[in-house]
Amino acid sequence: MTIEIRSSLDHCVKCTICESHCPFSAATPLFPGPKYAGPQSERFRLAGRSPDDSVDYCSSCGICTQVCPQGVKIAEINTQARAALKEERGIRLRDQLLARPSLNGRLAMPVAPLANLSFRLPPLRVAMERTVGIHRDAPLPQVAKRTFQHWARRHRAPLGGPAVVYFHGCGANYYEPRTGRMAVALLEHAGYRVIVPPQDCCGLPLQSNGIFPAARRYTLRLARSLAPYARAGLDIVATSTSCGLMLKREAREILDLEDDEDLRVVSERTYDICEWLRDRLDDDRLPTDFRPLPMRVPYHAPCQQRGHAIGKPALDLLALVPELEVDELDTACCGVAGTYGFKREKYDIGMRVGDRLFRLVRESGARLSVCDSETCRWQIAHHSGVRSVHPIELLYRAYGLDEPRPR
């Protein structure tokens, strides 16, 4: 465990505030709580001997660190402890698979229609559950026919205007390229030229699954790719709020990459897209020519969005759209926590965690819910039956932008 993270346990005064907010220990007795798994157990751990398997039930949602009034890096301790545990016990194939969305995407994409169809077939899903351990009802996303990168390479960017870099993440690239296309359209509408460098996974799912060496390789490869732009003074904008947080902070802290200069400059230039757009609004550089969107929608801020500690810029932006009413839900977590909710032994826990959110979305009667993270959207849509969109989709519609086509 890195010294900084471990020594933060000294700030713990056992106040239990983290436990009061942990959605997972509230949902299952298998997880004894963040205070137990983090600052408490860490005093009993020696590097290489991890006696507490229960830490595997921590989802690394990060809520505990956010609410801790004393600055204990609780979720970070848990994540590192889990990695140590996995290193000792071995990493099962299932986790290796789930942790590599870009690899999965690349493998499945050539056979996308077949892959998508078969992932919907119950017998296949039951077999997957039995062999690999991915729950039969887990909201596996549909893989797109073509990557977002493919579209981006063919996209004719406008000449002139200040440049901004777009970090699309695996979610947009393999599963929701439309999100990427909308992001580019929005940024161009604001007068920017969007650069989409070659890029791969940020390593977050590998980190969450405790596979640190591979996670570091992915993170650093991404950092090498983005660093020249950061050094040139360009901002890097992310539509996946969890991947954005990985670049901003999590990889540096949890993977012990504070000394990497490329990652440092990249993280200092990384913005969540709503954060960035709100900053442009403050600079008077955001067009506000919104058409009315007469609808009322619930908004759930994902755990990792709250981890950015920037407030909820999506709400500030959507407040500009005439006739659009957004209800800020006071929900904690959707329960998917990246890949956690996909796993056979954790699916039910994830369901219980997200239950209130799904219910509120259903009961709202809205046709859409709004959420900044793709895995959360898949989870919410799957369990509530209501479509879930990124906040930028509403802005996109309110600007009246057509879906761009490659020329």
Added chain:
Amino acid sequence: MTRISTEVLVIGGGATGVGVVRDVAMRGFDAVLVDRVDFGEGTTGRYHGLLHSGGRYAVKDPVSARECIAENAVLRRIAGECIEDTGGLFVTTPADDPDYADRFVQGCSDTGVPVEEIAVAEALRREPLLNPRISRAFVVPDASMDAWKTIWACVRSAQEYGARALPYHPVMRILRDGDRVAGAVCRDERTGEDVEIESRFTINATGAWAGRLADLAGAPGVTVVPGKGIMIATNHRLVNTVVNRCDMPGDGDIIVPIRTVSVIGTTDSPVDDPDDLPITADEVREMLDAGDELVPGFSSARQLRVWAGARPLFKDDKAAAADTRDISRGLALVDHAERDGLGGLITITGGKATTFRLMAEVAVDAMCEQLGVERRSRTAEEVLPGENPDGHYWLGSRLARRERTMHDDQLICECELVSRGRLEEAIARRGTQNLDDIRRVLRLGMGPCQGGFCIYRATGILHDERRLDGPAANAALRAFVQERWKGVQPILFGDQLRQARLDEWIFQGLLDIEHVADGEVGAEPEPVAAKEVV
């Protein structure tokens, strides 16, 4: 007045005394052990827990070094589960004499202390917080030893051999039969009654208090200088190996990882009264600064607790009284038949925890000689009783156990992972109402929150078990709060102050313990006043 008749009365339940009573009982004598308070409340319970390899003495005191390494091996064998095999490092910091290292290696080699030089990079890999500017590093078989576990294992062993162990039995007077000591009259603090213990032989193992007891026996002038030393525990282990400065022994030159904390020690100043060991701000500062030499940033880490112990330094007429460090720390055996014409009494004092078994053997050998019997010691051969006598203690053991029991047992002290089952077991086994006694073995209240959460729970449980009535429970709770405060007050700043404030909120703001009626701890509990509905 109760009367007990026995063969050997051992006075003093520290390491020496329990080692003695075990040896005595194993040699077939009927024995009784008494202490004025709980066992291990004296010096043994207040040291940092270091099981010496002997490296510390390899240059300065080769005799001690040899004894230490021999006993190190013996204790690892017989008291395995009381010992954590942390290993030890001697490192040359910029503040140390660089020439000492070679003398150190030579000394270890001469005295049989296994020593191996390792690369500085390797030492830093093992201990990432170690001062990166060290120039040399040596590995020795230091370890850490849980004093109370060891003491109670010896007591249990003695009991298995038929001995009786009586804590809270202070000696009121020594019985005389002409020019022989014939036992003692003690007060049973629990009942308030006197207990007369007749014995053929009495062994004074009261450590820093040995002079006082000898006085009481009519053998004045046994001079034992209490050498006060303070120790500070950090909130979590900063090192997992015992780390020593590679230089002549001095103050604050050791950091010992023991259970969940690491302890820096110690200072050295002679005092008059072993019961009065004030802790000064200067001493605290001195220890924190000393910690910085070995682990940079030590002084700004969260400090959990500070306490003081009194080394028993038997005064040799040849050395000056002012510097206690030079006074021999080897054991001192006083045969009062020779010295004072008083038969049936020997005093054994001085020494260090690492060599307690050997001290006890020497004392009991002397007793046997005086009694004219030949019975040899087997204490080095037999493993002490315990739950896991074959393995060493490892830091994660409580956590591993909790993982197995987390659904079946409540966690009362969360910081130190003490479950309700263990607490109830300890209460039953000790038959005690005193929270302080229980906490020593279990470590209840000894973690970061210093009892903020668990004191209330433990008090409630003691009350439930009918060991305390309401007023006594209130008094016990307050006494425990005060006892915890004593050890944190001198090191309150930063994080630890925040903890203390939260604890203050809990005890005063929320529970309002100041305003419940007091009673006597130790008195027989009155029937619970409120009716319990089943």
Added chain:
Amino acid sequence: MSPDVVVVGGGLAGLTAALRLVQDGRRVVVVAKGVGATHLTGGTIDVLGYTPDRVDSPRSAVSELVGARPDHPYARLGVELLERSLDWFTEATGTLGYTGSMDENLLLPSAVGAQRPTALAPASMAGGDLRPSPRVLIAGFRALKDFYPAYLADNLTRAGIEARSTLLAASPRPGEADVNGLIYAAALDADGGFRRRLAEELAARVESGESVGLPAVLGLEKAPEVWRELQDRIGAPIFEIPTLPPSVPGMRVHRRFAAALRKGAARSIVGAVAVGAETRNGSIDAVVVQDAARKRPYRARAFVLATGGFASGGLDLELGGNVRESVLGLPVAGTPDGSAFAAGALDPQPLSRAGLAVDDELRPVDADGKVVYDNVYAAGAMLAGAEPWREKSGDGISIASGIRAAEAIGERLQ
């Protein structure tokens, strides 16, 4: 898009100031390093409990106190504001039904059975007032380790209250030995079957004429309803008794405030540390906040500093004895000359009274009494001159100072 006011600190004082400002129509951003101490309090509102004798009437005791201790925050705040603030709080917490007044303290049982004076308590607790010498049955849960009914009842009985005790087996997680209060509360919210089972078990034990004291876990989201339903089912009055954190009653208050802030379009950022400020000509332009990637200035016209005292790190005692205010480095008053701490754990601690000295508008002043920044206002536990837990005055100070700061800012921004 700048807010009118940035409030630093998410405890009772910060939340009060923020909500009061929102009610005035101000745009407010709350920046908090974590969730505040509401989750640790017992849920009662303490105005003045001991001086050091037990206070029967906070109104007269406060008046006396400010005469004897002009450096106490109440000297700045005053009885009238306190009263108004309590009314405001009662309204803000709506159906929790806070009751009581400055005229008389309630005497509620603490978790050890002490008789604890407090000014306001929610309806679910107020029935525990011991002044009318009720006959009580104290009931705990086997799996809840933070509540000991026999011990509590024993102490009450020796103080002249007729008390019995019992342990209930009903549990939200049957088979689990260790279940915390929050899990009980969540189950009572969600599971009608559990409420029924609990009520049945309890009803079988309660005697006629008794009221029942339970640990304060009777619901979180549906708090007053859960309490009322249980009362109806067992046919006897029920009162909650607060115990060790996590404090469910404290969390109820927090939820009400948080919901009201959301409704009023205030923005709360939890997990963001205020690390400094941009200043200009005796004013603060912006508070600088560390987020996940960078330090960001939050500009506003006025700022409320409610970061708490030593417990939360709003005030920090360094090794070596220096006391610092951790966000803006404001001068700290009342640091003791001699030892910061007393030898007795329960004695008055000299360091307790250290904090920020303020003017009548609660703006921090330096040693000469000069305002340091003309648009910064301080509230809550960071104010100098009080010993909130010994006196039982913390909540009164927090709420009244939060209101005062908000009102002063309101005047300024006109």
